[in-house]
Amino acid sequence: MKKKKTIVLIIIAAGVVLLVASWLAGRKISKEHYLSHNKTYNDEGMLLDSVKNPYYSKRQWGYFYKIPRTVKYHLDITGTERKAMVFLPTGYDKNKSYPVLYLLHGYGGRHSTWRNKNAHIIIQNLIYFEDVPEMIVVCPDCVVSSDENARDENFYETIQYFDLAEKEIVDNLMPYIEEHFNVLTGRENTAIAGNSMGGRNSLAIGFKHQDKFGYIGAFSSVSPLPDERYSGRIPALLDELKLDSSQFEFLMLGVGNSDNVCGDVTYTLDEYMTERGIDHVFYDVDGEHENRVWQNCLYNFCKNIFKQEEQ
Missing domain, CATH: 1.20.5 (Single alpha-helices involved in coiled-coils or other helix-helix interfaces)
Incomplete structure:
Protein backbone atom coordinates (compact mmCIF):
# COMPACT_ATOMS: atom_id res chain seq x y z
CA MET A 1 0.00 0.00 0.00
CA HIS A 37 7.77 41.63 -34.86
CA ASN A 38 9.41 43.83 -37.46
CA LYS A 39 9.19 47.38 -36.20
CA THR A 40 9.58 50.67 -38.02
CA TYR A 41 10.15 53.77 -35.89
CA ASN A 42 10.37 57.41 -36.85
CA ASP A 43 13.21 59.67 -35.75
CA GLU A 44 11.47 60.36 -32.43
CA GLY A 45 11.01 56.69 -31.57
CA MET A 46 7.33 56.36 -32.42
CA LEU A 47 6.29 52.90 -33.65
CA LEU A 48 4.63 53.38 -37.04
CA ASP A 49 3.98 50.05 -38.76
CA SER A 50 1.83 48.20 -36.27
CA VAL A 51 -1.61 49.66 -36.97
CA LYS A 52 -2.78 46.79 -39.17
CA ASN A 53 -1.34 44.23 -36.75
CA PRO A 54 -1.50 45.62 -33.22
CA TYR A 55 0.35 42.66 -31.71
CA TYR A 56 0.85 44.56 -28.47
CA SER A 57 -2.92 44.48 -27.82
CA LYS A 58 -3.05 40.69 -27.60
CA ARG A 59 -2.68 38.50 -24.51
CA GLN A 60 0.56 36.53 -24.46
CA TRP A 61 0.44 32.86 -23.45
CA GLY A 62 1.75 32.15 -19.96
CA TYR A 63 1.31 35.72 -18.73
CA PHE A 64 -1.34 36.97 -16.34
CA TYR A 65 -3.48 40.06 -16.96
CA LYS A 66 -5.30 41.56 -14.03
CA ILE A 67 -9.04 42.03 -14.55
CA PRO A 68 -9.95 45.76 -14.62
CA ARG A 69 -12.09 46.83 -11.70
CA THR A 70 -14.95 49.32 -11.51
CA VAL A 71 -14.98 51.85 -8.68
CA LYS A 72 -17.80 54.13 -7.59
CA TYR A 73 -17.47 57.59 -6.08
CA HIS A 74 -19.63 60.63 -5.36
CA LEU A 75 -19.63 63.53 -7.80
CA ASP A 76 -20.46 66.91 -6.31
CA ILE A 77 -21.71 68.67 -9.45
CA THR A 78 -24.36 66.04 -10.23
CA GLY A 79 -24.96 64.83 -6.68
CA THR A 80 -24.82 61.26 -7.97
CA GLU A 81 -22.65 58.18 -7.74
CA ARG A 82 -20.29 57.83 -10.68
CA LYS A 83 -18.21 54.98 -12.11
CA ALA A 84 -14.61 54.77 -13.24
CA MET A 85 -12.55 51.79 -14.37
CA VAL A 86 -9.15 51.14 -12.84
CA PHE A 87 -6.35 49.05 -14.34
CA LEU A 88 -3.88 47.83 -11.75
CA PRO A 89 -0.54 46.31 -12.77
CA THR A 90 -0.36 42.56 -12.37
CA GLY A 91 2.22 42.92 -9.63
CA TYR A 92 0.27 45.55 -7.69
CA ASP A 93 1.68 45.81 -4.18
CA LYS A 94 -0.20 47.70 -1.48
CA ASN A 95 3.13 48.64 0.06
CA LYS A 96 4.34 50.35 -3.12
CA SER A 97 3.19 53.58 -4.74
CA TYR A 98 2.60 54.00 -8.47
CA PRO A 99 2.31 56.82 -11.03
CA VAL A 100 -1.14 57.35 -12.54
CA LEU A 101 -2.47 57.77 -16.07
CA TYR A 102 -5.98 59.19 -16.49
CA LEU A 103 -7.24 57.79 -19.81
CA LEU A 104 -10.26 59.48 -21.41
CA HIS A 105 -12.70 58.15 -24.02
CA GLY A 106 -14.31 59.94 -26.95
CA TYR A 107 -17.87 60.52 -28.14
CA GLY A 108 -20.12 57.50 -27.60
CA GLY A 109 -17.86 56.06 -24.92
CA ARG A 110 -18.03 55.37 -21.22
CA HIS A 111 -15.69 54.33 -18.41
CA SER A 112 -15.24 50.83 -19.86
CA THR A 113 -14.44 51.92 -23.42
CA TRP A 114 -10.65 51.78 -23.17
CA ARG A 115 -10.87 48.32 -21.64
CA ASN A 116 -12.83 47.30 -24.74
CA LYS A 117 -9.88 48.60 -26.81
CA ASN A 118 -7.59 46.27 -24.79
CA ALA A 119 -5.78 49.20 -23.20
CA HIS A 120 -5.06 47.17 -20.06
CA ILE A 121 -3.42 44.46 -22.18
CA ILE A 122 -1.34 46.97 -24.17
CA ILE A 123 -0.01 48.56 -21.00
CA GLN A 124 0.64 45.28 -19.20
CA ASN A 125 2.53 43.97 -22.24
CA LEU A 126 4.68 47.10 -22.16
CA ILE A 127 5.41 46.42 -18.50
CA TYR A 128 6.20 42.76 -19.13
CA PHE A 129 8.31 43.08 -22.27
CA GLU A 130 9.49 46.67 -22.80
CA ASP A 131 10.62 47.89 -19.37
CA VAL A 132 7.83 50.43 -19.01
CA PRO A 133 7.30 51.37 -15.34
CA GLU A 134 4.29 49.89 -13.58
CA MET A 135 1.42 52.34 -13.41
CA ILE A 136 -2.20 52.65 -12.36
CA VAL A 137 -4.60 53.63 -15.14
CA VAL A 138 -7.92 55.33 -14.40
CA CYS A 139 -10.68 55.58 -17.02
CA PRO A 140 -13.46 58.03 -16.10
CA ASP A 141 -16.87 58.37 -17.69
CA CYS A 142 -16.51 61.73 -19.43
CA VAL A 143 -20.23 62.14 -20.12
CA VAL A 144 -20.89 63.99 -16.88
CA SER A 145 -24.61 63.93 -16.23
CA SER A 146 -27.02 62.55 -13.68
CA ASP A 147 -28.98 61.13 -16.63
CA GLU A 148 -27.44 57.89 -17.90
CA ASN A 149 -29.21 58.39 -21.24
CA ALA A 150 -27.36 61.65 -21.90
CA ARG A 151 -24.65 59.75 -23.77
CA ASP A 152 -27.25 58.72 -26.35
CA GLU A 153 -27.89 62.30 -27.43
CA ASN A 154 -26.37 63.59 -30.65
CA PHE A 155 -22.76 64.72 -30.74
CA TYR A 156 -23.33 68.44 -30.30
CA GLU A 157 -25.76 67.95 -27.42
CA THR A 158 -23.25 65.79 -25.50
CA ILE A 159 -20.51 68.44 -25.62
CA GLN A 160 -21.97 70.17 -22.56
CA TYR A 161 -21.45 66.96 -20.57
CA PHE A 162 -17.89 66.44 -21.80
CA ASP A 163 -17.10 70.01 -20.76
CA LEU A 164 -17.77 69.09 -17.11
CA ALA A 165 -15.10 66.37 -17.13
CA GLU A 166 -12.43 68.72 -15.79
CA LYS A 167 -14.31 69.37 -12.56
CA GLU A 168 -15.15 65.69 -12.15
CA ILE A 169 -11.57 64.50 -12.63
CA VAL A 170 -9.74 67.20 -10.70
CA ASP A 171 -12.21 67.81 -7.86
CA ASN A 172 -13.64 64.34 -7.20
CA LEU A 173 -11.99 61.49 -9.07
CA MET A 174 -8.35 62.32 -8.38
CA PRO A 175 -8.93 62.73 -4.62
CA TYR A 176 -10.82 59.42 -4.58
CA ILE A 177 -8.01 57.58 -6.37
CA GLU A 178 -5.36 59.12 -4.12
CA GLU A 179 -7.32 58.03 -1.03
CA HIS A 180 -8.08 54.46 -2.12
CA PHE A 181 -4.95 53.44 -4.05
CA ASN A 182 -1.23 53.78 -3.47
CA VAL A 183 -0.37 56.50 -5.95
CA LEU A 184 2.50 58.87 -6.44
CA THR A 185 1.36 62.47 -6.75
CA GLY A 186 2.82 65.53 -8.46
CA ARG A 187 3.12 66.36 -12.16
CA GLU A 188 6.11 64.07 -12.64
CA ASN A 189 3.90 61.11 -11.63
CA THR A 190 0.60 62.04 -13.28
CA ALA A 191 -0.43 61.77 -16.94
CA ILE A 192 -3.61 62.41 -18.88
CA ALA A 193 -4.48 61.20 -22.38
CA GLY A 194 -7.46 60.46 -24.58
CA ASN A 195 -8.86 60.05 -28.06
CA SER A 196 -11.06 62.45 -30.02
CA MET A 197 -13.20 64.34 -27.45
CA GLY A 198 -11.04 62.71 -24.79
CA GLY A 199 -8.00 64.24 -26.48
CA ARG A 200 -9.68 67.64 -26.38
CA ASN A 201 -10.35 67.25 -22.66
CA SER A 202 -6.83 65.95 -22.00
CA LEU A 203 -5.23 68.98 -23.63
CA ALA A 204 -7.53 71.39 -21.81
CA ILE A 205 -7.15 69.76 -18.40
CA GLY A 206 -3.42 69.25 -18.79
CA PHE A 207 -2.73 72.84 -19.80
CA LYS A 208 -5.08 74.26 -17.15
CA HIS A 209 -3.50 72.18 -14.40
CA GLN A 210 0.18 72.07 -15.26
CA ASP A 211 1.00 71.75 -11.57
CA LYS A 212 -0.82 68.38 -11.54
CA PHE A 213 -0.07 66.84 -14.96
CA GLY A 214 3.38 66.43 -16.47
CA TYR A 215 2.35 64.27 -19.43
CA ILE A 216 -0.36 64.79 -22.05
CA GLY A 217 -1.43 62.54 -24.93
CA ALA A 218 -3.97 63.68 -27.55
CA PHE A 219 -4.99 61.03 -30.08
CA SER A 220 -6.98 62.27 -33.13
CA SER A 221 -8.09 65.13 -30.95
CA VAL A 222 -10.92 67.59 -31.32
CA SER A 223 -9.48 71.07 -30.75
CA PRO A 224 -9.78 72.65 -27.29
CA LEU A 225 -9.18 76.08 -28.87
CA PRO A 226 -11.45 78.48 -30.74
CA ASP A 227 -11.78 76.98 -34.22
CA GLU A 228 -13.80 78.48 -37.07
CA ARG A 229 -14.21 75.03 -38.59
CA TYR A 230 -16.70 74.24 -35.83
CA SER A 231 -18.87 77.30 -36.67
CA GLY A 232 -19.25 77.98 -32.96
CA ARG A 233 -20.91 74.63 -32.30
CA ILE A 234 -17.98 73.27 -30.24
CA PRO A 235 -17.07 75.81 -27.55
CA ALA A 236 -13.42 76.47 -26.80
CA LEU A 237 -12.14 75.16 -23.48
CA LEU A 238 -9.06 77.39 -23.66
CA ASP A 239 -8.26 80.65 -25.41
CA GLU A 240 -4.69 79.50 -26.02
CA LEU A 241 -2.21 76.79 -25.16
CA LYS A 242 0.43 78.43 -22.99
CA LEU A 243 3.12 77.04 -20.72
CA ASP A 244 3.08 78.26 -17.13
CA SER A 245 6.84 77.90 -16.78
CA SER A 246 8.60 74.65 -17.65
CA GLN A 247 7.87 72.32 -20.55
CA PHE A 248 5.83 69.16 -20.04
CA GLU A 249 7.70 65.98 -19.27
CA PHE A 250 6.16 64.52 -22.43
CA LEU A 251 3.47 65.86 -24.76
CA MET A 252 2.35 63.76 -27.71
CA LEU A 253 -0.01 64.29 -30.65
CA GLY A 254 -0.94 61.31 -32.82
CA VAL A 255 -3.40 60.84 -35.67
CA GLY A 256 -4.35 58.63 -38.60
CA ASN A 257 -3.38 60.23 -41.89
CA SER A 258 -6.76 59.33 -43.44
CA ASP A 259 -8.83 60.66 -40.52
CA ASN A 260 -11.69 62.60 -42.11
CA VAL A 261 -13.48 63.30 -38.82
CA CYS A 262 -11.09 65.69 -37.12
CA GLY A 263 -7.69 64.59 -38.37
CA ASP A 264 -6.78 68.06 -39.69
CA VAL A 265 -6.99 69.38 -36.12
CA THR A 266 -3.94 67.42 -35.03
CA TYR A 267 -1.82 68.81 -37.87
CA THR A 268 -2.96 72.32 -36.94
CA LEU A 269 -2.15 71.73 -33.26
CA ASP A 270 1.32 70.51 -34.25
CA GLU A 271 1.98 73.74 -36.16
CA TYR A 272 0.50 75.82 -33.34
CA MET A 273 2.73 74.25 -30.69
CA THR A 274 5.82 74.42 -32.88
CA GLU A 275 5.28 78.14 -33.53
CA ARG A 276 4.96 78.79 -29.79
CA GLY A 277 7.94 76.75 -28.68
CA ILE A 278 5.91 74.08 -26.89
CA ASP A 279 7.99 70.90 -26.89
CA HIS A 280 5.98 67.97 -28.19
CA VAL A 281 6.10 64.87 -30.35
CA PHE A 282 3.82 64.66 -33.38
CA TYR A 283 3.40 61.70 -35.70
CA ASP A 284 0.83 60.18 -38.02
CA VAL A 285 0.19 56.61 -39.12
CA ASP A 286 -1.82 54.90 -41.83
CA GLY A 287 -5.39 54.86 -40.57
CA GLU A 288 -8.64 56.70 -40.04
CA HIS A 289 -10.56 57.86 -36.95
CA GLU A 290 -10.41 54.36 -35.49
CA ASN A 291 -9.42 52.14 -32.60
CA ARG A 292 -6.29 50.71 -34.20
CA VAL A 293 -4.82 54.20 -34.50
CA TRP A 294 -5.64 54.96 -30.88
CA GLN A 295 -4.17 51.67 -29.69
CA ASN A 296 -0.96 52.61 -31.49
CA CYS A 297 -1.03 56.07 -29.91
CA LEU A 298 -1.53 54.59 -26.46
CA TYR A 299 1.38 52.19 -27.00
CA ASN A 300 3.72 55.01 -28.02
CA PHE A 301 2.51 57.35 -25.31
CA CYS A 302 2.95 54.84 -22.50
CA LYS A 303 6.44 53.95 -23.71
CA ASN A 304 7.47 57.55 -23.02
CA ILE A 305 5.91 58.42 -19.67
CA PHE A 306 7.14 58.02 -16.10
CA LYS A 307 10.69 57.48 -17.31
CA GLN A 308 12.35 59.14 -14.34
CA GLU A 309 14.03 56.90 -11.80
CA GLU A 310 11.40 54.68 -10.18
CA GLN A 311 10.57 55.62 -6.61
Whole structure:
Protein backbone atom coordinates (compact mmCIF):
# COMPACT_ATOMS: atom_id res chain seq x y z
CA MET A 1 0.00 0.00 0.00
CA LYS A 2 2.79 2.38 0.96
CA LYS A 3 4.58 1.54 -2.27
CA LYS A 4 1.48 2.47 -4.30
CA LYS A 5 1.16 5.80 -2.46
CA THR A 6 4.81 6.53 -3.14
CA ILE A 7 4.36 5.82 -6.84
CA VAL A 8 1.29 8.07 -6.98
CA LEU A 9 3.17 10.90 -5.26
CA ILE A 10 6.08 10.52 -7.67
CA ILE A 11 3.71 10.70 -10.64
CA ILE A 12 2.00 13.80 -9.22
CA ALA A 13 5.35 15.49 -8.54
CA ALA A 14 6.56 14.66 -12.04
CA GLY A 15 3.36 16.07 -13.48
CA VAL A 16 3.78 19.31 -11.53
CA VAL A 17 7.40 19.64 -12.68
CA LEU A 18 6.33 19.05 -16.26
CA LEU A 19 3.57 21.64 -16.02
CA VAL A 20 5.92 24.25 -14.54
CA ALA A 21 8.55 23.52 -17.18
CA SER A 22 5.95 23.81 -19.95
CA TRP A 23 4.66 27.07 -18.49
CA LEU A 24 8.15 28.58 -18.28
CA ALA A 25 8.98 27.43 -21.81
CA GLY A 26 5.69 28.88 -23.06
CA ARG A 27 6.44 32.23 -21.44
CA LYS A 28 9.83 32.33 -23.11
CA ILE A 29 8.29 31.55 -26.50
CA SER A 30 5.58 34.20 -25.96
CA LYS A 31 8.19 36.84 -25.11
CA GLU A 32 10.32 35.95 -28.12
CA HIS A 33 7.25 36.08 -30.36
CA TYR A 34 6.20 39.47 -28.96
CA LEU A 35 9.65 40.94 -29.51
CA SER A 36 10.13 39.35 -32.94
CA HIS A 37 7.77 41.63 -34.86
CA ASN A 38 9.41 43.83 -37.46
CA LYS A 39 9.19 47.38 -36.20
CA THR A 40 9.58 50.67 -38.02
CA TYR A 41 10.15 53.77 -35.89
CA ASN A 42 10.37 57.41 -36.85
CA ASP A 43 13.21 59.67 -35.75
CA GLU A 44 11.47 60.36 -32.43
CA GLY A 45 11.01 56.69 -31.57
CA MET A 46 7.33 56.36 -32.42
CA LEU A 47 6.29 52.90 -33.65
CA LEU A 48 4.63 53.38 -37.04
CA ASP A 49 3.98 50.05 -38.76
CA SER A 50 1.83 48.20 -36.27
CA VAL A 51 -1.61 49.66 -36.97
CA LYS A 52 -2.78 46.79 -39.17
CA ASN A 53 -1.34 44.23 -36.75
CA PRO A 54 -1.50 45.62 -33.22
CA TYR A 55 0.35 42.66 -31.71
CA TYR A 56 0.85 44.56 -28.47
CA SER A 57 -2.92 44.48 -27.82
CA LYS A 58 -3.05 40.69 -27.60
CA ARG A 59 -2.68 38.50 -24.51
CA GLN A 60 0.56 36.53 -24.46
CA TRP A 61 0.44 32.86 -23.45
CA GLY A 62 1.75 32.15 -19.96
CA TYR A 63 1.31 35.72 -18.73
CA PHE A 64 -1.34 36.97 -16.34
CA TYR A 65 -3.48 40.06 -16.96
CA LYS A 66 -5.30 41.56 -14.03
CA ILE A 67 -9.04 42.03 -14.55
CA PRO A 68 -9.95 45.76 -14.62
CA ARG A 69 -12.09 46.83 -11.70
CA THR A 70 -14.95 49.32 -11.51
CA VAL A 71 -14.98 51.85 -8.68
CA LYS A 72 -17.80 54.13 -7.59
CA TYR A 73 -17.47 57.59 -6.08
CA HIS A 74 -19.63 60.63 -5.36
CA LEU A 75 -19.63 63.53 -7.80
CA ASP A 76 -20.46 66.91 -6.31
CA ILE A 77 -21.71 68.67 -9.45
CA THR A 78 -24.36 66.04 -10.23
CA GLY A 79 -24.96 64.83 -6.68
CA THR A 80 -24.82 61.26 -7.97
CA GLU A 81 -22.65 58.18 -7.74
CA ARG A 82 -20.29 57.83 -10.68
CA LYS A 83 -18.21 54.98 -12.11
CA ALA A 84 -14.61 54.77 -13.24
CA MET A 85 -12.55 51.79 -14.37
CA VAL A 86 -9.15 51.14 -12.84
CA PHE A 87 -6.35 49.05 -14.34
CA LEU A 88 -3.88 47.83 -11.75
CA PRO A 89 -0.54 46.31 -12.77
CA THR A 90 -0.36 42.56 -12.37
CA GLY A 91 2.22 42.92 -9.63
CA TYR A 92 0.27 45.55 -7.69
CA ASP A 93 1.68 45.81 -4.18
CA LYS A 94 -0.20 47.70 -1.48
CA ASN A 95 3.13 48.64 0.06
CA LYS A 96 4.34 50.35 -3.12
CA SER A 97 3.19 53.58 -4.74
CA TYR A 98 2.60 54.00 -8.47
CA PRO A 99 2.31 56.82 -11.03
CA VAL A 100 -1.14 57.35 -12.54
CA LEU A 101 -2.47 57.77 -16.07
CA TYR A 102 -5.98 59.19 -16.49
CA LEU A 103 -7.24 57.79 -19.81
CA LEU A 104 -10.26 59.48 -21.41
CA HIS A 105 -12.70 58.15 -24.02
CA GLY A 106 -14.31 59.94 -26.95
CA TYR A 107 -17.87 60.52 -28.14
CA GLY A 108 -20.12 57.50 -27.60
CA GLY A 109 -17.86 56.06 -24.92
CA ARG A 110 -18.03 55.37 -21.22
CA HIS A 111 -15.69 54.33 -18.41
CA SER A 112 -15.24 50.83 -19.86
CA THR A 113 -14.44 51.92 -23.42
CA TRP A 114 -10.65 51.78 -23.17
CA ARG A 115 -10.87 48.32 -21.64
CA ASN A 116 -12.83 47.30 -24.74
CA LYS A 117 -9.88 48.60 -26.81
CA ASN A 118 -7.59 46.27 -24.79
CA ALA A 119 -5.78 49.20 -23.20
CA HIS A 120 -5.06 47.17 -20.06
CA ILE A 121 -3.42 44.46 -22.18
CA ILE A 122 -1.34 46.97 -24.17
CA ILE A 123 -0.01 48.56 -21.00
CA GLN A 124 0.64 45.28 -19.20
CA ASN A 125 2.53 43.97 -22.24
CA LEU A 126 4.68 47.10 -22.16
CA ILE A 127 5.41 46.42 -18.50
CA TYR A 128 6.20 42.76 -19.13
CA PHE A 129 8.31 43.08 -22.27
CA GLU A 130 9.49 46.67 -22.80
CA ASP A 131 10.62 47.89 -19.37
CA VAL A 132 7.83 50.43 -19.01
CA PRO A 133 7.30 51.37 -15.34
CA GLU A 134 4.29 49.89 -13.58
CA MET A 135 1.42 52.34 -13.41
CA ILE A 136 -2.20 52.65 -12.36
CA VAL A 137 -4.60 53.63 -15.14
CA VAL A 138 -7.92 55.33 -14.40
CA CYS A 139 -10.68 55.58 -17.02
CA PRO A 140 -13.46 58.03 -16.10
CA ASP A 141 -16.87 58.37 -17.69
CA CYS A 142 -16.51 61.73 -19.43
CA VAL A 143 -20.23 62.14 -20.12
CA VAL A 144 -20.89 63.99 -16.88
CA SER A 145 -24.61 63.93 -16.23
CA SER A 146 -27.02 62.55 -13.68
CA ASP A 147 -28.98 61.13 -16.63
CA GLU A 148 -27.44 57.89 -17.90
CA ASN A 149 -29.21 58.39 -21.24
CA ALA A 150 -27.36 61.65 -21.90
CA ARG A 151 -24.65 59.75 -23.77
CA ASP A 152 -27.25 58.72 -26.35
CA GLU A 153 -27.89 62.30 -27.43
CA ASN A 154 -26.37 63.59 -30.65
CA PHE A 155 -22.76 64.72 -30.74
CA TYR A 156 -23.33 68.44 -30.30
CA GLU A 157 -25.76 67.95 -27.42
CA THR A 158 -23.25 65.79 -25.50
CA ILE A 159 -20.51 68.44 -25.62
CA GLN A 160 -21.97 70.17 -22.56
CA TYR A 161 -21.45 66.96 -20.57
CA PHE A 162 -17.89 66.44 -21.80
CA ASP A 163 -17.10 70.01 -20.76
CA LEU A 164 -17.77 69.09 -17.11
CA ALA A 165 -15.10 66.37 -17.13
CA GLU A 166 -12.43 68.72 -15.79
CA LYS A 167 -14.31 69.37 -12.56
CA GLU A 168 -15.15 65.69 -12.15
CA ILE A 169 -11.57 64.50 -12.63
CA VAL A 170 -9.74 67.20 -10.70
CA ASP A 171 -12.21 67.81 -7.86
CA ASN A 172 -13.64 64.34 -7.20
CA LEU A 173 -11.99 61.49 -9.07
CA MET A 174 -8.35 62.32 -8.38
CA PRO A 175 -8.93 62.73 -4.62
CA TYR A 176 -10.82 59.42 -4.58
CA ILE A 177 -8.01 57.58 -6.37
CA GLU A 178 -5.36 59.12 -4.12
CA GLU A 179 -7.32 58.03 -1.03
CA HIS A 180 -8.08 54.46 -2.12
CA PHE A 181 -4.95 53.44 -4.05
CA ASN A 182 -1.23 53.78 -3.47
CA VAL A 183 -0.37 56.50 -5.95
CA LEU A 184 2.50 58.87 -6.44
CA THR A 185 1.36 62.47 -6.75
CA GLY A 186 2.82 65.53 -8.46
CA ARG A 187 3.12 66.36 -12.16
CA GLU A 188 6.11 64.07 -12.64
CA ASN A 189 3.90 61.11 -11.63
CA THR A 190 0.60 62.04 -13.28
CA ALA A 191 -0.43 61.77 -16.94
CA ILE A 192 -3.61 62.41 -18.88
CA ALA A 193 -4.48 61.20 -22.38
CA GLY A 194 -7.46 60.46 -24.58
CA ASN A 195 -8.86 60.05 -28.06
CA SER A 196 -11.06 62.45 -30.02
CA MET A 197 -13.20 64.34 -27.45
CA GLY A 198 -11.04 62.71 -24.79
CA GLY A 199 -8.00 64.24 -26.48
CA ARG A 200 -9.68 67.64 -26.38
CA ASN A 201 -10.35 67.25 -22.66
CA SER A 202 -6.83 65.95 -22.00
CA LEU A 203 -5.23 68.98 -23.63
CA ALA A 204 -7.53 71.39 -21.81
CA ILE A 205 -7.15 69.76 -18.40
CA GLY A 206 -3.42 69.25 -18.79
CA PHE A 207 -2.73 72.84 -19.80
CA LYS A 208 -5.08 74.26 -17.15
CA HIS A 209 -3.50 72.18 -14.40
CA GLN A 210 0.18 72.07 -15.26
CA ASP A 211 1.00 71.75 -11.57
CA LYS A 212 -0.82 68.38 -11.54
CA PHE A 213 -0.07 66.84 -14.96
CA GLY A 214 3.38 66.43 -16.47
CA TYR A 215 2.35 64.27 -19.43
CA ILE A 216 -0.36 64.79 -22.05
CA GLY A 217 -1.43 62.54 -24.93
CA ALA A 218 -3.97 63.68 -27.55
CA PHE A 219 -4.99 61.03 -30.08
CA SER A 220 -6.98 62.27 -33.13
CA SER A 221 -8.09 65.13 -30.95
CA VAL A 222 -10.92 67.59 -31.32
CA SER A 223 -9.48 71.07 -30.75
CA PRO A 224 -9.78 72.65 -27.29
CA LEU A 225 -9.18 76.08 -28.87
CA PRO A 226 -11.45 78.48 -30.74
CA ASP A 227 -11.78 76.98 -34.22
CA GLU A 228 -13.80 78.48 -37.07
CA ARG A 229 -14.21 75.03 -38.59
CA TYR A 230 -16.70 74.24 -35.83
CA SER A 231 -18.87 77.30 -36.67
CA GLY A 232 -19.25 77.98 -32.96
CA ARG A 233 -20.91 74.63 -32.30
CA ILE A 234 -17.98 73.27 -30.24
CA PRO A 235 -17.07 75.81 -27.55
CA ALA A 236 -13.42 76.47 -26.80
CA LEU A 237 -12.14 75.16 -23.48
CA LEU A 238 -9.06 77.39 -23.66
CA ASP A 239 -8.26 80.65 -25.41
CA GLU A 240 -4.69 79.50 -26.02
CA LEU A 241 -2.21 76.79 -25.16
CA LYS A 242 0.43 78.43 -22.99
CA LEU A 243 3.12 77.04 -20.72
CA ASP A 244 3.08 78.26 -17.13
CA SER A 245 6.84 77.90 -16.78
CA SER A 246 8.60 74.65 -17.65
CA GLN A 247 7.87 72.32 -20.55
CA PHE A 248 5.83 69.16 -20.04
CA GLU A 249 7.70 65.98 -19.27
CA PHE A 250 6.16 64.52 -22.43
CA LEU A 251 3.47 65.86 -24.76
CA MET A 252 2.35 63.76 -27.71
CA LEU A 253 -0.01 64.29 -30.65
CA GLY A 254 -0.94 61.31 -32.82
CA VAL A 255 -3.40 60.84 -35.67
CA GLY A 256 -4.35 58.63 -38.60
CA ASN A 257 -3.38 60.23 -41.89
CA SER A 258 -6.76 59.33 -43.44
CA ASP A 259 -8.83 60.66 -40.52
CA ASN A 260 -11.69 62.60 -42.11
CA VAL A 261 -13.48 63.30 -38.82
CA CYS A 262 -11.09 65.69 -37.12
CA GLY A 263 -7.69 64.59 -38.37
CA ASP A 264 -6.78 68.06 -39.69
CA VAL A 265 -6.99 69.38 -36.12
CA THR A 266 -3.94 67.42 -35.03
CA TYR A 267 -1.82 68.81 -37.87
CA THR A 268 -2.96 72.32 -36.94
CA LEU A 269 -2.15 71.73 -33.26
CA ASP A 270 1.32 70.51 -34.25
CA GLU A 271 1.98 73.74 -36.16
CA TYR A 272 0.50 75.82 -33.34
CA MET A 273 2.73 74.25 -30.69
CA THR A 274 5.82 74.42 -32.88
CA GLU A 275 5.28 78.14 -33.53
CA ARG A 276 4.96 78.79 -29.79
CA GLY A 277 7.94 76.75 -28.68
CA ILE A 278 5.91 74.08 -26.89
CA ASP A 279 7.99 70.90 -26.89
CA HIS A 280 5.98 67.97 -28.19
CA VAL A 281 6.10 64.87 -30.35
CA PHE A 282 3.82 64.66 -33.38
CA TYR A 283 3.40 61.70 -35.70
CA ASP A 284 0.83 60.18 -38.02
CA VAL A 285 0.19 56.61 -39.12
CA ASP A 286 -1.82 54.90 -41.83
CA GLY A 287 -5.39 54.86 -40.57
CA GLU A 288 -8.64 56.70 -40.04
CA HIS A 289 -10.56 57.86 -36.95
CA GLU A 290 -10.41 54.36 -35.49
CA ASN A 291 -9.42 52.14 -32.60
CA ARG A 292 -6.29 50.71 -34.20
CA VAL A 293 -4.82 54.20 -34.50
CA TRP A 294 -5.64 54.96 -30.88
CA GLN A 295 -4.17 51.67 -29.69
CA ASN A 296 -0.96 52.61 -31.49
CA CYS A 297 -1.03 56.07 -29.91
CA LEU A 298 -1.53 54.59 -26.46
CA TYR A 299 1.38 52.19 -27.00
CA ASN A 300 3.72 55.01 -28.02
CA PHE A 301 2.51 57.35 -25.31
CA CYS A 302 2.95 54.84 -22.50
CA LYS A 303 6.44 53.95 -23.71
CA ASN A 304 7.47 57.55 -23.02
CA ILE A 305 5.91 58.42 -19.67
CA PHE A 306 7.14 58.02 -16.10
CA LYS A 307 10.69 57.48 -17.31
CA GLN A 308 12.35 59.14 -14.34
CA GLU A 309 14.03 56.90 -11.80
CA GLU A 310 11.40 54.68 -10.18
CA GLN A 311 10.57 55.62 -6.61
